[in-house]
Amino acid sequence: MEFGYASTPILQGVHLELAKSEVLSIVGPNGAGKSTLIRCINRILNPQKGRIVLDGSDITNLTRMELARQLGYIPQSDHQSFPATVFDVVLMGRRPHISWRSCQNDKEKVLDVLEMLNIEHLAMRDINEISGGQQQKVLIARALAQEPDVLLLDEPTSNLDIRHQLEVMDVIRTLVTEKNISAIMAIHDLNLGSRYSDRMVMLNRGVIAAAGNPYSVLTQENIKQVYGVEAVVKDEDGFPYVVPKSPVGNNGGVRPR
Amino acid sequence: MVNGRNYLVPDMLDEKVAAAGKRRAVLDEYESFIGRKIFFISSFILLTVLLCGISISLGPLKFSVLEVYATIFDKLFPNFFDVPELAPIVVWNIRLTRVVMGVLAGIGLAVAGAAMQGILRNPLASPFTLGISAGAGLGAALAIIAGVGIGGGGKLLLVGNAFLFSLIPSFVIVGLTRYKRATPETMILAGIAMTYIFSAISSLLHYFSDSDALKDVVVWLMGDLGKATWGDIYIVTIALVICIPLLIWKSWDLNVMGSGDEAAKSLGINVERTRIFVMMIASLIAAVIICFTGMIGFIGLVAPHMTRICIGGDNRFVIPASGLLGAAFLVAADIIAREAMAPVIIPVGIVTSCVGGPVFLYFIMRKKKEYW
Numbered sequence: 001m002e003f004g005y006a007s008t009p010i011l012q013g014v015h016l017e018l019a020k021s022e023v024l025s026i027v028g029p030n031g032a033g034k035s036t037l038i039r040c041i042n043r044i045l046n047p048q049k050g051r052i053v054l055d056g057s058d059i060t061n062l063t064r065m066e067l068a069r070q071l072g073y074i075p076q077s078d079h080q081s082f083p084a085t086v087f088d089v090v091l092m093g094r095r096p097h098i099s100w101r102s103c104q105n106d107k108e109k110v111l112d113v114l115e116m117l118n119i120e121h122l123a124m125r126d127i128n129e130i131s132g133g134q135q136q137k138v139l140i141a142r143a144l145a146q147e148p149d150v151l152l153l154d155e156p157t158s159n160l161d162i163r164h165q166l167e168v169m170d171v172i173r174t175l176v177t178e179k180n181i182s183a184i185m186a187i188h189d190l191n192l193g194s195r196y197s198d199r200m201v202m203l204n205r206g207v208i209a210a211a212g213n214p215y216s217v218l219t220q221e222n223i224k225q226v227y228g229v230e231a232v233v234k235d236e237d238g239f240p241y242v243v244p245k246s247p248v249g250n251n252g253g254v255r256p257r
Numbered sequence: 258m259v260n261g262r263n264y265l266v267p268d269m270l271d272e273k274v275a276a277a278g279k280r281r282a283v284l285d286e287y288e289s290f291i292g293r294k295i296f297f298i299s300s301f302i303l304l305t306v307l308l309c310g311i312s313i314s315l316g317p318l319k320f321s322v323l324e325v326y327a328t329i330f331d332k333l334f335p336n337f338f339d340v341p342e343l344a345p346i347v348v349w350n351i352r353l354t355r356v357v358m359g360v361l362a363g364i365g366l367a368v369a370g371a372a373m374q375g376i377l378r379n380p381l382a383s384p385f386t387l388g389i390s391a392g393a394g395l396g397a398a399l400a401i402i403a404g405v406g407i408g409g410g411g412k413l414l415l416v417g418n419a420f421l422f423s424l425i426p427s428f429v430i431v432g433l434t435r436y437k438r439a440t441p442e443t444m445i446l447a448g449i450a451m452t453y454i455f456s457a458i459s460s461l462l463h464y465f466s467d468s469d470a471l472k473d474v475v476v477w478l479m480g481d482l483g484k485a486t487w488g489d490i491y492i493v494t495i496a497l498v499i500c501i502p503l504l505i506w507k508s509w510d511l512n513v514m515g516s517g518d519e520a521a522k523s524l525g526i527n528v529e530r531t532r533i534f535v536m537m538i539a540s541l542i543a544a545v546i547i548c549f550t551g552m553i554g555f556i557g558l559v560a561p562h563m564t565r566i567c568i569g570g571d572n573r574f575v576i577p578a579s580g581l582l583g584a585a586f587l588v589a590a591d592i593i594a595r596e597a598m599a600p601v602i603i604p605v606g607i608v609t610s611c612v613g614g615p616v617f618l619y620f621i622m623r624k625k626k627e628y629w
Contacts, residue, residue, distance in 0.1 A: 044522045068525030075523075081378040081515050082570030087287055092513045096525040107287070111280055123283045124290065146524070 011036055011047070011206045018150070018182050018199075023173065025193035026186045027217075028203035029227050034186035037203070038154050041184065042073050054149065068096035072143030076155040077135065080127050086138050087123045090114060093145025113141045117171060133164030140171065151175070153185035157192060165189070169196045190242045194218055202226055215240050224248060294574040297567055301581035305360060308588040312359075313352045315596060318343065329353070358485035358549070359591045359605075360584040361493045363556060364501070365546045367583025369539040370557030371564070371576050372504050375511035376535040377441040383558035384543035387444065387536065388426030388451030390554075393547050394478060395459045396422030401473045402466040415477070416489075419548035426451035427540040431533055439529040440518070444536065480553040480606025482591055489549045496545040500538050501580070507535055508572040515570065555609045556583045559617045566620055586613070 011033045018024050026034045040047045043064070051060045054070060072093075080089070090113060094106045114120040117137045122130060127138060136156060143151055151172070157165040173196050176183050187193045193200060194214035202210040202217050204226040210217045218240040223231045231244045310322040320328075324341055328348045369384035377386070385391075396418035400406045406418035430447045437443050463471055510531050514521045518528045543557070560583035564575050590608040597603060 039519070042523055044519050063525075064522065064527055065525035068523060071523070073520070073523030075517070075519055078516050078520060080570075081380075082375075082565060084512070084515065084570050085290070087283075088512070088571055089516070092509075092516065092524060095509065095513055098509075107284065111283060114283075115276070115280070120279060120283055124286050143523075152523075 011040065014050075014203070014206070014208055016184075016201065018184060020182055021176055021180050022199065023176050023183045023185070023197040025197040025200045025214075026184065026203060027188075027190055027193050027200060028209075031205075032203040032226075033206045034203055035154050038073075038152050038184065038186050042071055042152055043067060044073070065096050068146060068148075070149045072146045072148035072151045074136075074139050074143045074151065074153045074156055077132070077159055078127075078139055083126050083128070085124050086119070086127055086130070087114075089127050089138055090141045090145050093142035096146055109147075110141075110145055113144045116144070116175075117141050132159045133161070133167065136160060136164070136168055137171070140168070144175070149181055151181060151183040151185075153183060153187075155186055155188060158188055165192060172196065190218060190223075191239075194241070195237075195239045218242055290569075291574075294568045294571070294578065297564075298574070298578050298581060301578065301585055305581060305585045305588065308585055308592070309356045309360065312356045312588055312592045312595075313348055315592065316347070316352060317600065318347055320348075354485045354487060354490060355482045355591065356588060357490055358493070359482050359588045361490065361497060362482065362546045362550050362553060363560075363584035363587030364580035365493070365497050365542045365583075366553060366557040366587075367560035367564075367579040367581075368501055368504060368576055369542040370583075371561035371572065371579045372507075372511065372535050372539040373557075374561055375508075375515065375572050375575075376532050376539075377445060378515060378517075379441060379445065380562065381558070382445070383554075384539055385552075385554070385557065387430055387448035387540060388455060389423045389540055389543050389547070390552055391452040391455035391459070392426045393419040393423035393544070393552070394474075395455045395462075396420070396548075397477050397551075398459045398462040398466075398474050401477065402462050402470045412484075416548045420544050422455075423544040423547065424540060426455065427537060431537065434529065434533060439532045441532075444532070476604060477551045478606075479604035480551040480609070481602075481604050482550055482587075483602060485549055493545055493549065496542060500542050501576075503538050504535065505573070505576055507531060508576050511535070511572040511576075512570075515572075551604075551606065553587070553606045553609055555606075555613045556587055559613055560586060563617065563620055 014033075014037060016024070016037075026037060028034050036045060039045045040050070041052055051058060053059065059067060059070065087110060090110045091106065093113075094109065098106060111120065111123075114123055117140060119134060119137050119141065122134060122138070127135065130138070136159070140151075140156075153172070156168055156172070160168060169192055172183055172185070175181060185193075185197070197214065199212065200210075200214045200217040201208055202222060209226050210219075210222045218233055220231060220233055223229055223233075223242065223244075227244075228248045229244050230246050230248055231242050234241045234243060307322075310325050313325045314320045314322050320341065325348060328341075328345055331345065332349075366384055370382070373382040373384055373386055374380060376382075379386075396406065397415060399422070400415040400418040404410075404414075406414050407421055426448065429451060430444055433443070433447055463474065466474070510521070510526050513524050513526055514528060514531065521528050547553070561575060561579040564579040564582050568574055568578060587605070587609065590612060591605050593612060594603045594605045594608040597608070
């Protein structure tokens with residue numbers, strides 16, 4: 001896939017593969033193109049070149065509505081301009097499946113999804129009045145209401161405290177395993193990514209620098225090359241755990257006197 | 258497990274019952290939430306009908322409200338009601354047109370305003386945001402001051418000009434979307450630019466006009482329901498009957514677009530096409546109304562907000578509900594316009610802004626939560 005804004009190429013020659021019930025993390029420094037890649041898959045941005053193939057069929061040219069039945073997108077955060085209840089926001093996720101009126105079945109599905117995420121007690125609250133962690137769960141609920149095959153998450157945990165980070169990641173992991181869907185997430189936190197994903201891709205300036213299972217991607221050498229950071233990679237609970245030490249060569253950092 | 262038997266079954270049943278109970282509670286709450294909105298709509302229908310009755314009953318020749326309703330139903334069921342002398346002529350030829358136009362204009366402007374606010378995600382949007390008022394003002398100025406424009410002469414010239422010129426800014430903005438993406442920011446800025454251009458040309462005409470024509474233009478700009486004829490009403494009704502269902506059809510998409518263009522795209526909505534479509538329909542409604550009534554401000558901007566304060570932001574209900582609130586408000590404003598300084602009739606646009614301003618301020622002070 002290739003994509004660029006006007007004159008600046010952002011992604012070049014990126015090729016990804018994902019199996020069912022698998023979680024794929026996309027990591028990389030700021031500006032590497034993680035969010036851009038997610039939004040190209042979803043066709044929120046239109047790539048100049050590239051194809052997306054789902055379950056063997058080419059979905060690059062489907063209508064938006066058909067695409068929305070298969071790909072669920074969870075943005076980093078959402079601001080509602082006018083008041084809306086949590087229930088109504090999640091009900092919006094049913095839009096790809098409804099032509100005119102929502103019926104009882106849709107309301108039941110919304111409730112199913114709310115229960116799955118343990119937020120049914122928030123159903124009638126205004127979405128702008130609940131906490132960031134709860135809002136993120138509502139956005140996940142909305143994407144799940146689409147009954148997608150693949151979840152696309154753009155930095156799902158960047159605004160959350162450690163408890164909510166773990167809760168949200170646990171939910172995603174459980175959904176992937178139990179509902180037989182796949183997930184692709186762009187994520188900043190290397191350790192969360194390694195702990196909760198089956199495979200990982202490291203982007204650097206729009207190209208893939210490393211790919212494979214988290215152990216093979218999160219190596220000292222890769223982190224040094226891509227992030228410009230000296231780090232130590234330990235083993236924690238069977239997952240690679242990255243402890244950053246210092247920037248390499250102090251480029252852009254403060255020079256100690 | 259005791260003695261090899263599974264005694265967990267009753268517990269599991271309890272859990273299931275509890276869960277089903279919670280679910281029922283949420284669904285019930287949601288249903289009652291919807292019920293409140295429907296109640297709001299029905300009460301406003303009643304209120305509007307009542308205000309219409311009151312409005313028709315007032316004037317140099319006074320009738321009671323019941324006599325008014327009797328006169329109206331008399332057309333449908335002749336000889337069934339006791340109707341006072343002169344009532345039919347006064348009601349049907351003089352007063353009913355004003356009130357019906359008030360209802361239609363109130364509905365149209367409020368609905369167009371609600372749609373514009375939804376599609377531009379901007380609480381300051383009104384039906385006139387995209388330059389319609391400036392365009393109509395120019396059309397009217399051209400007709401009254403210069404006598405040029407499309408259409409024969411007299412009223413047709415004025416109405417035709419106002420309508421066509423009010424739509425020119427919208428067409429220009431839609432044309433621009435071929436070169437720039439139709440984001441709310443682009444459209445609002447373009448609308449501002451159009452307003453400046455058209456206002457400037459109007460002002461030029463004002464500057465060079467004689468005082469009689471100038472007064473006519475200024476008075477037209479203040480808005481008036483009294484000049485409506487049944488022919489005008491038919492045209493406006495047809496436009497509303499076509500356009501409002503279209504907006505209600507798109508109302509759920511408006512809801513989804515409230516979450517942002519990205520979220521809307523991910524949920525299957527063609528954001529740019531929807532935006533242009535809704536904008537054109539709302540502009541059309543506004544244009545059809547103001548070419549007959551002149552500029553009636555405030556309703557398109559504020560009726561949707563007052564509605565949202567009462568029933569929340571779901572456009573499927575806000576669009577029809579603000580229409581009814583707008584209708585009631587405009588008929589009430591017309592009553593005040595006619596009676597405040599009777600027998601002089603104040604232009605209704607002045608009353609809507611004068612009375613509406615403080616009322617809205619009161620609502621803002623009293624509302625409990627932030628809603629934009």
